[in-house]
Amino acid sequence: MRCLYTVLGEIADERLTSTAALDRFDEEWDRNGPTEEHPYTGLYKSRGQQAVARAAATVAGLAADGATVMHRQQIIELGDGYAATITPDALVIAEDHQTVRVQRWLTGGPSESRKDDKVHGLLYLAAKLAVPGAEPVVEIRYVARDLDAVPVFTKTKTGEPTPPSEKVIENRRTYYREAAAGIVAGRFAPKPDDYSCPRCPYYFICPGSASGEEDSDISS
Numbered sequence: 001m002r003c004l005y006t007v008l009g010e011i012a013d014e015r016l017t018s019t020a021a022l023d024r025f026d027e028e029w030d031r032n033g034p035t036e037e038h039p040y041t042g043l044y045k046s047r048g049q050q051a052v053a054r055a056a057a058t059v060a061g062l063a064a065d066g067a068t069v070m071h072r073q074q075i076i077e078l079g080d081g082y083a084a085t086i087t088p089d090a091l092v093i094a095e096d097h098q099t100v101r102v103q104r105w106l107t108g109g110p111s112e113s114r115k116d117d118k119v120h121g122l123l124y125l126a127a128k129l130a131v132p133g134a135e136p137v138v139e140i141r142y143v144a145r146d147l148d149a150v151p152v153f154t155k156t157k158t159g160e161p162t163p164p165s166e167k168v169i170e171n172r173r174t175y176y177r178e179a180a181a182g183i184v185a186g187r188f189a190p191k192p193d194d195y196s197c198p199r200c201p202y203y204f205i206c207p208g209s210a211s212g213e214e215d216s217d218i219s220s
């Protein structure tokens with residue numbers, strides 16, 4: 001996954017062709033890919049290559065249409081002295097600079113619940129900073145699938161993109177500000193849920209997971 005996201009960033013940064021992007025992915029895979037043979041290693045690599053080739057073709061198509069594609073870090077002020085740095089996977093700026101689409105590139109399959117991820121509020125603010133005066137559209141592109149990017153803030157009835165309300169944006173700032181304050185204070189309270197915990201590397205030791213609770217009972 002790390003190999004893939006490294007190269008996806010370079011595709012937008014350096015406008016890599018498909019061939020160059022695939023060469024870079026192979027280099028990254030040799031350097032940082034799985035070191036042990038695993039039954040799915042070949043499958044993971046070929047899926048990564050497909051995603052890289054699709055992303056490079058997408059960026060080339062956008063550039064051919066006159067858009068500028070950027071991968072640039074932005075700093076979002078959260079209040080109370082806290083700030084978040086965020087680098088959108090792709091900022092797609094129209095030729096006339098009147099519209100900007102800020103894209104999050106994901107490798108999995110499409111999911112409606114992904115649209116509610118809080119990071120989308122920060123992506124919206126990052127695009128506002130990158131292109132002042134333009135109204136950003138936040139999108140998810142599933143790079144492993146041959147699908148169009150989908151907007152995440154939409155009108156309920158029509159599904160058309162719409163800007164998030166000021167209340168939504170303020171809630172997202174508050175969420176990340178409180179998270180930053182919690183980290184500074186050393187608060188790392190577990191938040192167990194049935195989806196995330198079984199996939200988490202800390203599952204067997206985390207006091208918040210069902211497995212960790214069992215271990216705690218045994219040791220007490």
Ligand code: SF4
Nearest residue numbers: 190191192197200206
């Ligand atoms: S196992 Fe613990 S750290 Fe991991 S997702 Fe669950 S609650 Fe969070």
